[in-house]
Amino acid sequence: MRHVFLSFLLMVLAGPAAANADVYQFESQQEEQRFQDLTSELRCPKCQNQNIADSNAPISKDMRAEVYRMMSDGASDQEIVDALVARFGEFVRYKPEVDQRTILLWATPAVAVLGGLLVVAGVVIRSRRNAGKEEPMSAEEKARAEKILAELEQNRNA
Amino acid sequence: MRRFLLFLPLLIALVLGVVLFAGIGKDPTKLESALVGKPVPTFALQDLHDSQQQLDESLFKGKVQLLNVWGTWCPACRDEHDDLIWLAREKGVSIIGLNYKDTRTEALAWLERLGDPYSASIYDPKGTLGFDLGVYGAPETFVIDAAGVVRYRHVGVVDQNVWKDVLLPVINEARGNG
Structure with missing residues (x-):
């Protein structure tokens, strides 16, 4: 064996x-x-x-x-x-010469990275723009928020 | 803009689909020869039938011919042999044989037994001319024009359909220009 x-x-x-x-x-x-x-x-x-x-x-x-x-x-x-x-x-050749026929092959990674960066940049810019525009709370909302906070405070002390 | 973005995945899928569909059915093992448009490499090899006789690239001058790479060790070469004989005898095509990585005795016995379609036979036991021609698997068949320039390379078996659809058009074009 x-x-x-x-x-x-x-x-x-x-x-x-x-x-x-x-x-x-x-x-x-x-x-x-x-x-x-x-x-x-x-x-x-x-x-x-x-x-x-x-x-x-x-x-x-x-x-x-x-x-x-x-x-x-x-x-x-x-x-x-x-x-x-x-x-x-x-x-x-596993690494073909850079010429007209192979340029797409060589450029694809760079193009993909660039495209990804553009998307990320777009998302960041949009969220920043929205953040600036946000409306502050109205008087009514403010009163409600204060009431809720006060209730919470009470509950904790109880 | 936002509505357009919704369609982007569909667009990408369509483009990819078209590109990938175009690739279906292509045989990746069939490569175009790097020698197309270039003259047959220089060589000095023995005649298969007569070891005293030296052959060289001048063999390919003067008329459009086929160069068929074969060996007795290659099963597909046996498959195409009868069609090569048909081409040589019925169609009057001049075929030069390149006996590739073979032994003289076995090659001669094969031609004796199955018939000899070749107007001349080059004996290349070490595969040197085959290497210079970029041969990577027998059988391969080259179309050589009257100036000795490679016009086309077919990898795989030659049969009547390959002759009609692939080789004959190339040969006709070579004859027209030569």
């Missing part, structure tokens, strides 16, 4: 490790980090909601190999991303 459990545990633990089996050698920690950053912001065209760092698809493997090859040849991040976009299209 324990053996079964142990082998099951081994299987579960080995799964993620085997998912990304290719091994690359890097000259420094920074280079390795650069590779991780690049592959995590490039999107796999086959398995569309994964980046190429996580994906197991053969195409992602090829793309990782190309990123590594270009890095070894001294290419800049921009050059590497451009080379892959030239083959697979803008689709492979």
Whole structure:
């Protein structure tokens, strides 16, 4: 029984490790980090909601190999991303370039925040304006209020 | 003003509805090729039938052709094979085969057994030309015009309907301009 459990545990633990089996050698920690950053912001065209760092698809493997090859040849991040976009299209970027087609996408958060601020400002201004306009109590109301307060006072003392 | 604000949610719902409805039925796995309007990448690969023979991008000059990416490991390629033969034999379409990430023996045995629709076959065991073409899943079929420029890329199986509705119009346009 324990053996079964142990082998099951081994299987579960080995799964993620085997998912990304290719091994690359890097000259420094920074280079390795650069590779991780690049592959995590490039999107796999086959398995569309994964980046190429996580994906197991053969195409992602090829793309990782190309990123590594270009890095070894001294290419800049921009050059590497451009080379892959030239083959697979803008689709492979999780962060698309700001241009006419993507401006709406980039602007939406700012527009939403601005809209929210406008609504809040509107509410505040309106409540302030109303607060200024409020009518003071009439003599009749004042007399009634005083009577109620006096009754309360009496009740408390009683 | 206040009355207009009451209708705002309805307006937002309508706009969202129209936008989202437009997206229904679109297949997000079919991407437009980044190579449309660009020439076929340069390459130097062996002929599938003859390892002594080198093929390059000049193969795509002179007439409108299809470039079909396939492999014996790809089940959908088997599905479209008979239609490719139909295209080549009945419709007289010149199809260039790109044997992608495959082995020569298996590929040749497949063509021997099922028939060979290709006017030429490029052997790309490592997938280098496939990578430069942005191939992300076989089968893929490219329309290449007489100048060797990519006009269209179809991802998935080619059948008689795809030919009639999708590929033929692109080919006719390419022929008109070329």
